[in-house]
Amino acid sequence: MVDFRFPSRFAGALVVFATTGLLVGCGPDAVSGPPPLAESAPKVINGYADVVFATYTDALEGANAIDTTLGALVTNPSDTTLGAARTTWLEARNAYGQSEAFRFYGGPIDDDDGPEGRINAWPMDESYVDYVDADPAAGIINDSMTYPTIDGPLLTSLNEKDGEKNISTGYHAIEFLLWGQDKNASGPGARPFTDYVVGAGGTASNQQRRGDYLLATGKLLIADLKPVADEWADGGAYRASFVQLAPEEALRRILLGIGSLSGAELAGERMQVAYDTKEQEDEHSCFSDNTIADILNNARGIQNVYLGKYKDLDVPGLDELVRERDAALDKRMQEELSASIAAIEAIPAPFDQAILGDDSSEGRMRVDAAIKALRKQTTTIVEIATLLGISLNIEE
Numbered sequence: 001m002v003d004f005r006f007p008s009r010f011a012g013a014l015v016v017f018a019t020t021g022l023l024v025g026c027g028p029d030a031v032s033g034p035p036p037l038a039e040s041a042p043k044v045i046n047g048y049a050d051v052v053f054a055t056y057t058d059a060l061e062g063a064n065a066i067d068t069t070l071g072a073l074v075t076n077p078s079d080t081t082l083g084a085a086r087t088t089w090l091e092a093r094n095a096y097g098q099s100e101a102f103r104f105y106g107g108p109i110d111d112d113d114g115p116e117g118r119i120n121a122w123p124m125d126e127s128y129v130d131y132v133d134a135d136p137a138a139g140i141i142n143d144s145m146t147y148p149t150i151d152g153p154l155l156t157s158l159n160e161k162d163g164e165k166n167i168s169t170g171y172h173a174i175e176f177l178l179w180g181q182d183k184n185a186s187g188p189g190a191r192p193f194t195d196y197v198v199g200a201g202g203t204a205s206n207q208q209r210r211g212d213y214l215l216a217t218g219k220l221l222i223a224d225l226k227p228v229a230d231e232w233a234d235g236g237a238y239r240a241s242f243v244q245l246a247p248e249e250a251l252r253r254i255l256l257g258i259g260s261l262s263g264a265e266l267a268g269e270r271m272q273v274a275y276d277t278k279e280q281e282d283e284h285s286c287f288s289d290n291t292i293a294d295i296l297n298n299a300r301g302i303q304n305v306y307l308g309k310y311k312d313l314d315v316p317g318l319d320e321l322v323r324e325r326d327a328a329l330d331k332r333m334q335e336e337l338s339a340s341i342a343a344i345e346a347i348p349a350p351f352d353q354a355i356l357g358d359d360s361s362e363g364r365m366r367v368d369a370a371i372k373a374l375r376k377q378t379t380t381i382v383e384i385a386t387l388l389g390i391s392l393n394i395e396e
Contacts, residue, residue, distance in 0.1 A: 034324035037388065041247035047308045047315030048254055049232060049239050054310050055099045055301070056229035062092025063225050066174065067218035074211035077196035086178050090290055093171065096120065097297025101305050104260035105253040108231040108238050115224035118159050123281050124167040126176045129213070131204055133181060140168065141209050150212040152220050169220050172285070177214045179287040182280065185353060188289040252390045254318065255381060258302045262340075263378035264395035266298050267371045275367050280352040291351035296344045299374070303337045318384070325387055333384060336377040343370040 034040065069085040096119075103110050110116040127138040140147050140158065147154060158168040167173055180191030194203040196211050204210070231238035242250060274282040283291040304310045308317025323330040347366045348354050354363030378394070385392035 034321075037247040037251070037321070040321060040324065041251060042243070043316040044308065044318060044321055045243055045245075045247065045250045045254075047317060048250075048305065049243055050313060050315050051304055051308060051310045052099075052102050053229065053232040053234075053236075053239070054313050055095055055102070055304070056225065056232055058095035058311075059092070059099050060222065060225045060229045062088075062095055063218075063221045066092050067222055070174070070214050070218040073193070074196055074215055077193045079193055082178065082191075082193040082196075086288070089171070089174060089178060090288065090293070093285070093290060093294060094297050096171065097294050098301035098304060098310070100265075100298050101258050101261050101301035103257055104265070105256045107242075107253070107257075108228045115228065118156065119170045119221065119224050120172070121160060121164070121167045121170055122172050122284060123165055123286070124172045124176065125163070125165040126181060126287075128166045129168060129173055129176060130210065133183070136204070141206050141213050144206070144209065150209055150216060152216045152223070155213070155216055155220060169217055170224075171221070172287075174214065174217050174221070175285060175287045175290075177210065177217070182287050182289065182352070186350070188350075189287045248388075248390055251318075251321075251388060252385070252392060254305060255385050255388075255390065255392055256394060258305050259378055259381040259385075259392065259394040261298060262302055262374050262381060266295065267374035267378065268395070270295060270298070271367060271371050271374070274351070274355050275364065275371065278355050283351050283355075286352065289350040289352065292344065292347050292349055295347075295351075295370070296341065299337075299341050299344055302377075303341065306333065306337060322384055322387060329380070329383060329387060333377070333380050336373070336380055340370065340373040340377050343373040346370070 065088045066085070069081070069088040073081040073085045075081075099109075100120075103116065106112075108114060109119075126132055127135055128140065130139040130141045132138055136142075140150070140155075155168045155173075158166070159170075160166055161168075176189075178191065179189030180195075182189040184190065192203055194201055196207055196214075197203070198207045198211070230236055233239065242253075245253075270284050280286050284294045285291045306318045308315040308319070319330050319334065322333065343366070347370060348363050351367075354367055357364055359365070359368070382392055382394065
């Protein structure tokens with residue numbers, strides 16, 4: 001058994017093991033069971049690859065849309081162009097959030113050379129990039145002596161340099177440059193468009209460099225997402241090898257991806273930590289207040305994989321394999337996936353206010369209920385691995 005482990009700040013994570021073999025009937029009185037995985041799994045594995053490619057294609061289209069609106073903002077700063085860039089960023093997060101169900105098994109997104117850390121790393125020390133209330137001269141943007149030219153190669157080299165919170169690229173760097181610090185109890189950050197106005201009427205310092213930085217991050221996001229989408233396209237190298245894996249190994253990777261996201265990452269890292277600390281800095285999209293949507297799209301990504309669905313795409317999913325072997329377990333899994341989504345949707349926005357107060361407050365009760373629902377479905381994912389005769393080791 002290969003043991004994949006992923007770091008989490010969630011203390012006390014429970015490690016869940018599932019090891020089993022399939023029971024096989026023999027002799028003249030044996031009752032015929034479901035078809036062996038060698039026969040029934042390939043259509044599910046190929047369907048999964050279709051879902052992955054469709055999702056990453058949308059994520060890439062979203063990145064291109066972000067890049068276009070960033071260009072318009074820098075060229076003609078106004079409330080209108082800033083608002084359009086923010087809206088495009090929020091919309092683009094939907095597909096990428098759902099794509100996170102394809103992580104955690106060393107695929108193109110997060111193998112040793114994968115771009116995940118440049119795309120979606122968080123939490124972010126915003127003072128690493130630009131000014132903050134406590135230091136108007138903070139960040140790469142305001143340090144022209146050390147960094148006379150701002151471009152893609154520079155920002156890539158600085159990402160997570162000397163600290164995991166030193167985030168210089170990706171969605172959250174763009175988010176901060178669009179919204180600024182979130183100092184509002186009931187809403188997101190409110191960076192003015194004049195931070196990008198060069199000359200008369202401009203606010204803050206180094207508006208030209210700030211625009212250069214924003215444009216560079218948009219281009220980098222495209223450059224990092226495109227190779228991942230290409231790997232999953234028909235004829236892509238990773239897809240070709242993935243669909244040729246032994247069915248048990250391909251299914252193990254699929255289940256490891258959704259189980260790891262459901263448990264240690266989503267319930268733990270992205271929700272339990274913020275619930276415990278009550279700190280805004282521990283929420284996923286703290287500048288834009290998009291955290292609940294981020295969490296919801298992660299949960300939908302897990303459901304997409306299980307059902308073999310994404311938008312209009314409907315392919316054989318894991319549910320077919322499970323239903324052939326244990327219809328009751330399939331029904332329970334589907335109910336739990338829906339329950340988790342409903343629990344997340346019930347969290348009052350914004351997330352950074354929902355985690356405050358005492359444990360009997362409505363917001364904290366709703367967050368806690370969603371965490372528990374996600375942990376429950378994680379346990380069921382492990383049961384499904386057991387049913388399929390697959391050894392799975394994940395943090396719950």
